[in-house]
Amino acid sequence: MAGFPNFDLTGDVALVTGAARGLGRAISLALAHAGADVALGLRDVKTGSELASEIQAMGRRALPLQMDVTSTEQISRAVSEAAAHFGRLDILINNAGLAPGNLAEDFREEDFDLTVNVNLKGTFFASQRVGRLMIRQKRGRIINLSSQAAFVALPTESVYCMTKAGISHLTRCLAVEWGKHNINVNAVAPTFIATPGTEEALSDPVFRADVIERIAGLHRIGEPMDVAGAVVFLASPAASLITGQTLLIDGGWTAR
Numbered sequence: 001m002a003g004f005p006n007f008d009l010t011g012d013v014a015l016v017t018g019a020a021r022g023l024g025r026a027i028s029l030a031l032a033h034a035g036a037d038v039a040l041g042l043r044d045v046k047t048g049s050e051l052a053s054e055i056q057a058m059g060r061r062a063l064p065l066q067m068d069v070t071s072t073e074q075i076s077r078a079v080s081e082a083a084a085h086f087g088r089l090d091i092l093i094n095n096a097g098l099a100p101g102n103l104a105e106d107f108r109e110e111d112f113d114l115t116v117n118v119n120l121k122g123t124f125f126a127s128q129r130v131g132r133l134m135i136r137q138k139r140g141r142i143i144n145l146s147s148q149a150a151f152v153a154l155p156t157e158s159v160y161c162m163t164k165a166g167i168s169h170l171t172r173c174l175a176v177e178w179g180k181h182n183i184n185v186n187a188v189a190p191t192f193i194a195t196p197g198t199e200e201a202l203s204d205p206v207f208r209a210d211v212i213e214r215i216a217g218l219h220r221i222g223e224p225m226d227v228a229g230a231v232v233f234l235a236s237p238a239a240s241l242i243t244g245q246t247l248l249i250d251g252g253w254t255a256r
Contacts, residue, residue, distance in 0.1 A: 005237075005238035006236065007034065007232065007233065007236045007237075008034065008236070008237075009031060009035040009232070010035030012035065012037070012091055012235070013039065013086040013088050013089050013091070014037070014089075014091035014092070014093060014235065015039040015078075015089055015092050015126075015130060016031070016038060016041060016095055017041035017067060017069055017094055017122070018041065018042075018069075018095040018097065019042055019095070020043070020044075020047040020048060021195070021196050022195030022196055023145065023190070023193060023224050023227055024093075024096070026224030027093055027095060027224075027231050028051060028055065028062075029054060030225065030229065030231065030232050031093075031228075032055040032058050032060040032062070034235075035060070036090075036091065037060050037061040037062070037063075037086055038061075038063075039063045039065055039081075039082035039085070039089070040052060040062060040063065040064045040065060041065050041069070042067055043069075044066075045065060045066040048065075049064065063081070063082060063085050063086070066078065069117075069118055069121075069123075069126060070118055070121070070122060072125050075125050075126050076129055079126070079129040079133070088133070088137060089130055089133050089137075089140070090140060091235045092126065092134075092140070092141070092142045093145070093231060093235075094122070094143070094144045094167075095145045096118060097119045097163075098114070098118050098119070098197075099115070099157060099197075100160075101160070102156055103155075107158070107159060112159050115159050116159070119166075120163045120170070123170065127144075127174060131178060131183065134178070135178070135181045135183070138182050139181075140178075140182070141234065141235045141239075142174065142183065142184070142185045142186070143185075143186055143187065143231050143235060144168075144171050144185070144186070144188075145167070145187065145188060145190075146187040148190065148191045149161040149164045149165075150167065150189055150246065151165075151189065151254050152253065164189070167187060171185050171244060171245075171246060172244045175243040175245075176244060179243060184234075184240070184242065184243040185244065186242060186243060186244070186246070186247065187245070188227060188230050188231060188234070188246070188249055189247065189249065190226075190227045191215055191222055191249065191251055192215075193226070193227060194221050194222065202221060216253060216255060216256050217253075217255055218251035219251070222251065226249060230247055230249055
């Protein structure tokens, strides 16, 4: 019989984009707790010192990096700096994302371009740059942040939904293309999570009640560590035969 499932990430190096707050912060801390050293991809590198200190207090190494994912130059530089500092990159978490909401008939071109550039273009080129290293290593784990919005229609969020559906399909494509290099590519798709990014919307009691009702199984708003736990699992040896999948973390929303 094969050994028991192994969830330990000791010795691995992870890069998390959009690491400063919310899901990125929780995922970075959870990866460190599981044993990984963590490179912190930040839109503004000055925002990463507190998080880096928390990771170092766990006995892990942390490296804040300037990494605005709308810039392929910054992506390339950050990946190179992380690889040079740690000597390798084993895990990539494509977490950076945004969702400017508006009715489809009123959506501005500049908001469309920004949403696509961060959510889709940033995910692809971060994966490409890290993927090149993983191909040489003959090993790697890439976990993308999709959303339940890839599977259900959210009013005023048509462009966001489109990009998250694109991320789920990109996940399948990269998994098939890079599987021969021992690279697993998966995604997680959370429901509404209590983060700074959702705080304003969820502060509306009518909207919050509707969301809780739609989370049909568990009827609660998610917490960042609900997502971080799934990411750690997919990054771990325990998930070695899982690739090309999008794991819904939606409390039952899409089960209806």
